[in-house]
Amino acid sequence: MEPLWWIGMITMIVGEIANFVAYAFAPAVLVTPLGALSIIVSAVLAQIILKEKLHPLGILGCVLCIAGSVVIVVHAPQEHPISSVKEIWYMATQKAFLLYVGSAIVLVFILVFYFAPQCGHLNALVFTGICSLMGSLTVMSVKALGTSLKLTVEGKNQLIYPETWVFMLVVVVCVVTQMNYLNKVSSCCSS
Structure with missing residues (x-):
């Protein structure tokens, strides 16, 4: 290299x-x-x-x-200061936010299972759409996880709450999905 x-x-x-x-x-x-x-x-x-x-x-x-x-x-x-992961979880389980997350996930599944096999290799917007939708979820989950880790470092252990681990899992799933489809966008555009 x-x-x-x-x-x-x-x-x-x-x-x-x-x-x-x-x-x-x-x-x-x-x-x-x-x-x-x-x-x-x-x-x-x-x-x-x-x-x-x-x-x-x-x-x-x-x-x-x-x-x-x-x-x-x-x-x-x-933005008001957040004092615990429980507060973040409360905001993340509000109806409007859950509606957004559900809509984003449904659109990702439609793009992945319907449009990507049919025209993903011809149209980079399919893979870009998947990356963008997952990116919106990544930003929110990274914010939640980052805040949880910051509070833990400050002495308010948030790792004892399962919500912190849920946010960590969401970050991993979103980032891996984004990287996968970002690579597909790159190969789609280079061919």
Whole structure:
């Protein structure tokens, strides 16, 4: 392997760990849009290092990503401090949230079992949709798990509650699913 590849892989892993930690200390409504700015950094680095051409539509996408991130961060609501995983669990079991989670899971299953076999290899939007829907669940579960771990480190052990372990399981399932379909998007686009 090339040293540049290893440097990229190591910095990406460190960045993802930092992103995970950020969810424990900052509101998800701030961390997520700022994390989306990595797309712009990737586009700029691809143009500089790989000599790829950034097309006008790509430039428009970058501008919209920056504008959207700024609007979200500027108008983000205040988040109240959370004192236990039980409080997070209470919020996660509200009807509106459960309706969202159920809808996202149903859409993922439809995409995975109906659209992916039929046209996933021809249309990257199928795999991208799966990644995006699972990503929304990943963000929320990472926020819950990160907050639980932060509280544990602060001396309020949250590992004794089964809810913490449920959030950990959800994080693992969501991340593995996302990585699987992100790889399929990459292979779909490269062929």
